[in-house]
Amino acid sequence: MGDSAIGGGAVATTRSRKSHTPGANIAFAALPADPREVFSRIAVLSLPMVTRFRGITTREAMLVEGPAGWAEFSPFVEYAVPEASRWLAAALEHACTEPPPPQVDAVPVNGTIPACPPGSVAEVAARYSGVCTFKIKVAEHGLDSLAEDCARIEALRTAAPGAQVRLDANGRYTVAEARTALRTFSRFELDYIEQPVMDVEDLARVRADVDRAGLGIRIAADESIRKASDPLRVAALGAADVIIVKVQPLGGVRAALNVIGASGLPAVVSSALDTSVGLSAGVALAASLPASARPGEGIPACGLGTSALFRSDVADPPLRAAGGVLPVGRVTPAEERLSALAAAPDRVRWWTDRLQRCWDHLRTSPH
Template sequence: MTPLPPLPEIRSTVRVVSLPLATRFRGVEHREAALIEGPEGWAEFSPFVEYRDDEAATWLSAALDFAYVAQPAPLRAEIPVNATMPAVPAERVPDVLARYDGCRTVKVKVAEAGQSLADEIARVRAVRAAMGPEGRIRIDANGGWNVDEAEHAAHALAEFDLEYLEQPCATVDELAELRERLHRWDLPIAADESVRKAQDPLAVARAEAADLIVVKAQPLGGVRRALEIVAEAGLPAVVSSALDTSIGLSQGAALAAALPSLEFDCGLGTASLLAADVVADPLVPRGGAIPVGRIAPDPALLDAHAAPADRRDWWMARIQRCHAVLESRGAV
């Protein structure tokens, strides 16, 4: 266990930013993040604003681990990444894909509130038309369907040759039932929220409710903890992000680089969804990949995109509360 850095030391380096999005995502048009500098470099703390302190504290643990502790040695110098398609109308698909240079895989958001399955079929059809027969398409429902809805959607989307379904249902039991129903279709199930938001991230593997898992460095407590979860689950892993700045994406890239096996393109291309970033050379996909390595924010960009004073105060108070949670746990 790593000793918890003192709160005043952490607070002295924090920069809070608010970055505009190129496309509305998760119902927001700006992404807020707190960046922290430690002896090993810069890290990101950016749990979504609705997350409770006990959950957000794990994200702070990940940031402090990345900023203060040397990370596992990388096994690869670059990470192949997928494009992420928000729940946009079908006619906007080409514009979004144009932001992802060389990506051969697209993750399409579905099960969006207020949209119909017909809307989502049209979006996936537009992605398939743009990517051609060799492109890979995965869909992500963020647990938005029940088992019957997910089975119906899987059949309706079968013509588009999906790579896998990501978190089609909310619970482990539902995922297990759906996986059994879809067995003859040879359509893999990926678990995301059932890993990163679960009290027991290995429950989905024990229940044989998924064929692969999606792991994220921040929500799981850092690179090394995520590597432990992948090893214990014994399932292929896809490394993804949570709409991070390029600093956060570098944390995800460190995780992907340290995995013994990397079978799938990773969801680390989401800097393409930002209209601005904190580094001069953002980690947007080039040739379908992003590089591995430490990066630092540009001071001018930190100033240009500094969050308003009230939002900075909100994040500083959140860091203080989450630090107290980590103190109660005994270490980072």
């Protein structure tokens, strides 16, 4: 990235060489060749986690500061440039524009229980102050995990009596396995299960099976909602009762709102294991949900409490639920956190190169 790129330190402090404040609809082709023309500061961070989640114990993230404030670019390391570039589009939007006007001052959140031993559930749940809804990760090893999954649900029922429970299978079941698992899970009172199977057609089959069997479990689409065309297909096939939307994978708050509108389905805003900076963009989306996406009273509990999964976050204090809600507003990382969580030089170089490749993709690819 040139002469004064991030290089040997995890925090780069470079001043924009010109004012560049794109509007809500950013013209990617008009962006300068160097992202430092837009981002005045860039930081690459490594956040230790309290427990293994999504197969990792350390979360890497890049934070960028633009004309409107700080934003997050943190696609998971295995994502290729085309997919990761949507996450960069979200960072550009949040760093360079103000989000839509919020309709509320705070949004409710759910707690997230990873695929941890049942004996650890109470400790993890206790990290979510005032939260009345929890999402439990299941199916880590397909049906082989079923007994432990049920034990984890029972442990949460003991630790948080009366809490609403959601499950998330991350598409790990086959259709046949999903039928077996959902019949087993039906003895618990559940809000919904996210993505029991990966393929959208299979998701529609599972939802039809649930309806025929009268299991009373709603099906939510998460991994099936990754780009603008997805919600139309999910809705057309009747594959889900609820869609899970995340700001970074969908390319920003406004892109996510377009996805929600296209689906015509209730929506729950969730996190892509974001830092407090990224979570603030999710809160902005949740606070601007249209009434059509939130039937019933108020905004549904959002999966934005994941800062509790970090031993140390970028903000001081971190963006964590108090009384079960998160406040609406931007988050600015603490300088001492930027230093303390600085990634190793080789990881800084890796993320710097990734930023440039995704930036070039946004500038040169049709959208």
